[in-house]
Amino acid sequence: xxxxxxxxxxxxxxxxxxxxxxxxxxxxxxxxxxxxxxxxxxxxxxxxxxxxxxxxxxxxxxxxxxxxxxxxxxxxxxxxxxxxxxxxxxxxxxxxxxxxxxxxxxxxxxxxxxxxxxxxxxxxxxxxxxxxxxxxxxxxxxxxxxxxxxxxxxxxxxxxxxxxxxxxxxxxxxxxx
Amino acid sequence: xxxxxxxxxxxxxxxxxxxxxxxxxxxxxxxxxxxxxxxxxxxxxxxxxxxxxxxxxxxxxxxxxxxxxxxxxxxxxxxxxxxxxxxxxxxxxxxxxxxxxxxxxxxxxxxxxxxxxxxxxxxxxxxxxxxxxxxxxxxxxxxxxxxxxxxxxxxxxxxxxxxxxxxxxxxxxxxxxxxxxxxxxxxxxxxxxxxxxxxxxxxxxxxxxxx
Numbered sequence: 001x002x003x004x005x006x007x008x009x010x011x012x013x014x015x016x017x018x019x020x021x022x023x024x025x026x027x028x029x030x031x032x033x034x035x036x037x038x039x040x041x042x043x044x045x046x047x048x049x050x051x052x053x054x055x056x057x058x059x060x061x062x063x064x065x066x067x068x069x070x071x072x073x074x075x076x077x078x079x080x081x082x083x084x085x086x087x088x089x090x091x092x093x094x095x096x097x098x099x100x101x102x103x104x105x106x107x108x109x110x111x112x113x114x115x116x117x118x119x120x121x122x123x124x125x126x127x128x129x130x131x132x133x134x135x136x137x138x139x140x141x142x143x144x145x146x147x148x149x150x151x152x153x154x155x156x157x158x159x160x161x162x163x164x165x166x167x168x169x170x171x172x173x174x175x176x177x
Numbered sequence: 178x179x180x181x182x183x184x185x186x187x188x189x190x191x192x193x194x195x196x197x198x199x200x201x202x203x204x205x206x207x208x209x210x211x212x213x214x215x216x217x218x219x220x221x222x223x224x225x226x227x228x229x230x231x232x233x234x235x236x237x238x239x240x241x242x243x244x245x246x247x248x249x250x251x252x253x254x255x256x257x258x259x260x261x262x263x264x265x266x267x268x269x270x271x272x273x274x275x276x277x278x279x280x281x282x283x284x285x286x287x288x289x290x291x292x293x294x295x296x297x298x299x300x301x302x303x304x305x306x307x308x309x310x311x312x313x314x315x316x317x318x319x320x321x322x323x324x325x326x327x328x329x330x331x332x333x334x335x336x337x338x339x340x341x342x343x344x345x346x347x348x349x350x351x352x353x354x355x356x357x358x359x360x361x362x363x364x365x366x367x368x369x370x371x372x373x374x375x376x377x378x379x380x381x382x383x384x385x386x387x388x
Contacts (some may be wrong), residue, residue, distance in 0.1 A: 002274035036297025046303035073274040102306030103299040163353035
């Protein structure tokens with residue numbers, strides 16, 4: 001789920017950037033440092049949407065760098081247990097499959113794939129029903145439910161299931177071929 | 178880096194009016210959605226449909242004696258986003274997020290002469306995902322329709338999930354968001370009203386995908 005939140009960060013700036021464009025430099029550095037990062041608490045910072053406030057700088061002893069407290073708004077993506085996501089399958093193997101929903105990776109174990117779907121090895125590994133009517137392969141789009149998340153400093157990894165009502169394939173690229 | 182700086186004047190939020198936020202901007206979005214929501218055929222997979230006891234995924238079990246029976250699925254998982262995020266965090270429906278992110282990307286196109294401006298890969302991923310989940314013509318209208326559920330004690334997270342999953346029927350909604358089942362009797366009427374209102378707001382693009 002996406003969230004719009006306000007965060008704070010202390011930005012250190014070298015004195016050579018001081019001048020009429022100091023604010024621009026700070027915001028540029030903020031975007032470079034923050035966008036695309038992930039924290040366990042807030043999720044992936046997708047984009048900074050605004051800078052609320054830049055506080056007074058504090059000169060750091062010995063270095064000349066100045067630390068500015070910056071309050072900014074950003075859009076983050078944070079998955080939660082129980083959330084329903086539409087994800088694109090990126091890899092299929094006998095253990096299950098991996099899918100991506102935005103910046104988040106999700107693994108769906110073969111135990112969380114309906115029992116009547118069997119793994120088929122080959123050039124395009126896939127899970128298929130016995131009658132061949134449903135197939136999960138790379139690039140398939142699936143609706144899944146998050147049942148667990150593992151969070152570390154730089155990424156959030158999710159476990160999902162499609163073994164529930166109204167979950168499963170929503171678009172199979174191979175179906176049209 | 179003038180890019181966004183130009184448009185982030187003192188303490189203001191970048192204006193991200195809806196401009197071209199429709200999902201049809203994305204080739205991926207066009208591709209999405211074929212069957213699940215189409216033609217009243219809830220799941221593509223036969224076993225997903227109603228009668229199944231899907232609520233116990235661990236149950237498939239017998240095959241491997243690994244730790245598979247395990248941890249999961251509380252039968253009615255409650256989404257508690259607020260507990261982990263700052264109090265002032267505002268949930269965004271996918272369609273809202275798509276509008277905001279598209280606005281940022283449009284600004285970047287205008288300022289693309291500046292080669293120092295680059296958006297990280299996660300931005301593209303986020304935007305693509307938001308567009309995929311953006312099934313409606315107007316995020317504002319969707320929000321107004323869904324706000325009515327607040328009086329029935331439906332939480333903001335649940336409201337967002339309803340918007341993002343775009344269910345067609347009340348049964349589908351209650352299956353996808355089991356935390357609402359507790360109050361099903363009380364809120365079912367309101368839910369049905371909301372779903373019929375939402376159906377009117379679905380984007381033509383989305384309807385095409387469904388047919």
